[in-house]
Amino acid sequence: MKTVFFDIDTQLDFLFPAGALYVPGAETIIDNIARLNRQAAELGALVISTMDAHTENDPEFKTWPPHCVAGTLGQQKPAATLLDKRIIMPSSACAKDFSGTQQILLEKQTFDCFTNANLGRILAAAQADRYVVYGVVTEICVKLAAFGLLKTGKRVELVTDAVRSLSDAASDAMTREFTAQGGVLTTSDAVFGA
Numbered sequence: 001m002k003t004v005f006f007d008i009d010t011q012l013d014f015l016f017p018a019g020a021l022y023v024p025g026a027e028t029i030i031d032n033i034a035r036l037n038r039q040a041a042e043l044g045a046l047v048i049s050t051m052d053a054h055t056e057n058d059p060e061f062k063t064w065p066p067h068c069v070a071g072t073l074g075q076q077k078p079a080a081t082l083l084d085k086r087i088i089m090p091s092s093a094c095a096k097d098f099s100g101t102q103q104i105l106l107e108k109q110t111f112d113c114f115t116n117a118n119l120g121r122i123l124a125a126a127q128a129d130r131y132v133v134y135g136v137v138t139e140i141c142v143k144l145a146a147f148g149l150l151k152t153g154k155r156v157e158l159v160t161d162a163v164r165s166l167s168d169a170a171s172d173a174m175t176r177e178f179t180a181q182g183g184v185l186t187t188s189d190a191v192f193g194a
């Protein structure tokens with residue numbers, strides 16, 4: 001089974017208490033995220049790491065505190081979650097080659113990673129039978145990625161010990177809706193045992 005891994009928005013501004021938009025407890029999932037990314041690469045599977053890359057006066061900052069401004073420290077990912085062979089894929093349509101890449105840093109300016117105009121051709125080339133999704137936050141950006149991937153008709157798994165949320169109630173609602181639509185809940189240990 002060919003798997004593509006989706007590591008959603010695991011950026012310093014979200015993961016650490018000093019970050020601009022800290023997700024409570026998010027630092028506790030970094031080890032699992034790093035292990036998932038590394039093990040995926042060992043199996044030769046592609047990791048797509050979505051990344052907010054905002055401008056300083058991004059429209060999103062009308063509703064959220066400024067975070068993940070492109071070029072700032074907070075926009076970066078923890079070193080442990082990065083793979084050696086990686087490229088940055090901008091959100092506007094381009095012909096950037098990703099063959100031989102272990103990790104695509106997929107930039108976006110909104111919640112939904114499918115707003116990156118290159119994601120369609122990446123998924124078409126990857127030919128996955130299964131998607132594994134994790135990161136932050138469960139009820140917003142992880143949700144949009146997971147539900148967008150469910151629309152492909154392929155198997156989609158959510159790694160419950162590698163996600164964090166801002167609201168437990170919203171996170172519970174997301175997982176209920178996800179499983180009702182055929183999504184599968186898993187753990188970071190079980191992902192590679194399947």
Ligand SMILES: [Zn+2]
Pocket residue numbers: 052054060067068109110111
């Ligand atoms: Zn954002």
